[in-house]
Amino acid sequence: MVRRWGLVVGLSVAALIIALPIAFQPVLRADVAEGTTFLLFVIWAPMLIGGVMAWAVVGGFGDRGRLDQRVRQALDGHPLTRELTWLGVFLCCFVLLMVLLSRLFQLYGAHTGADLNMSASLVSRLLFLFTLPILVMDRSGITVDGKGTAMPAVALKVNTPWRWLGLIPAAVVLILAGYAVIPDVGLPPLSLGLIGFVLAFALIAVCEEIFYRAMLQTRLEVLLGRWGGIVATTLVFALAYAFAQPFDEVSQLPDTGYGHLFALSLLSYGPVGLLYGYLWSCFRNIWINVIIRIGMFIVLMPPDLDFGILA
Numbered sequence: 001m002v003r004r005w006g007l008v009v010g011l012s013v014a015a016l017i018i019a020l021p022i023a024f025q026p027v028l029r030a031d032v033a034e035g036t037t038f039l040l041f042v043i044w045a046p047m048l049i050g051g052v053m054a055w056a057v058v059g060g061f062g063d064r065g066r067l068d069q070r071v072r073q074a075l076d077g078h079p080l081t082r083e084l085t086w087l088g089v090f091l092c093c094f095v096l097l098m099v100l101l102s103r104l105f106q107l108y109g110a111h112t113g114a115d116l117n118m119s120a121s122l123v124s125r126l127l128f129l130f131t132l133p134i135l136v137m138d139r140s141g142i143t144v145d146g147k148g149t150a151m152p153a154v155a156l157k158v159n160t161p162w163r164w165l166g167l168i169p170a171a172v173v174l175i176l177a178g179y180a181v182i183p184d185v186g187l188p189p190l191s192l193g194l195i196g197f198v199l200a201f202a203l204i205a206v207c208e209e210i211f212y213r214a215m216l217q218t219r220l221e222v223l224l225g226r227w228g229g230i231v232a233t234t235l236v237f238a239l240a241y242a243f244a245q246p247f248d249e250v251s252q253l254p255d256t257g258y259g260h261l262f263a264l265s266l267l268s269y270g271p272v273g274l275l276y277g278y279l280w281s282c283f284r285n286i287w288i289n290v291i292i293r294i295g296m297f298i299v300l301m302p303p304d305l306d307f308g309i310l311a
Helices: 002-024 026-034 036-061 064-075 080-112 117-137 139-143 150-156 167-185 192-224 226-247 258-283 286-300
Strands: none
Touching: 002 026, 002 226, 002 258, 026 036, 026 258, 036 167, 036 258, 064 150, 064 192, 080 117, 080 192, 080 226, 117 192, 150 192, 150 286, 167 258, 167 286, 192 226, 192 258, 192 286, 226 258, 258 286
8 A cells, every 4th residue: 555655645746846835925936036047948848858768777777676686685684764764864964963063064164264064064965864773774784684785786886787777767867857957057167176076976975875765766766666765765865955945055046945945856867866866777777877977067067167166
């Protein structure tokens, strides 16, 4: 029953979160109407095309049935409900630590002149979206059921050639998004600050994709079905960015109140979250997700961004 209704419930919640603020906030309606072209040609259409291509590639060349069996075996014996509860706790702690560190670093930066916002993003993610979840979800499982390293091996040690074919839809998405954005806004000039910023985001992408896709979505797929797990994880992914946005150097959303913010987050992070989730569901290759996220970050990076924050 839960697997049957997981997708319906997830989509219904997403629709309400988007529809209610749009219905009651004229400013949000104006923002959505003004940004429709950007959302359509940079976010929605490339993600849809990439998803269709991923479906075609895995259907023609992949063996998703055997891959799903490996995933089920890797999670066999794991207390999924308890692990999901822990993941929820870590996610809440991540947002709280972002708030605390951002305010602390603002006070420190006011005296030193340093901007440490990216440091808050990195520390919070490394601790609560990577280190502690790995200890609880996987490594500690060695002493419980002997299968603590099975899921990391599936996600990170990709030896089957067809599981790298996900790079094809990823490349198409980046080309389409770049074609729509780069001719108008350009790319920031190459510099040590830019390289440092991209490397920092690469670390963030690794932490988030392991947490949201390899840990959270995989377990939710077992409980809610494939698409129920993808949609539920996308909701969590988008709403986490909405909550963290005022304190997050990485988020690109405007700080305009949480009702407004939740709807914009789902309209922008929702489609990319669905694609990331579907790519993970098809190929179980975390490196493809990391690569496409870094590429999208570079494509959408404002050319006038101040890279001195890493100096």
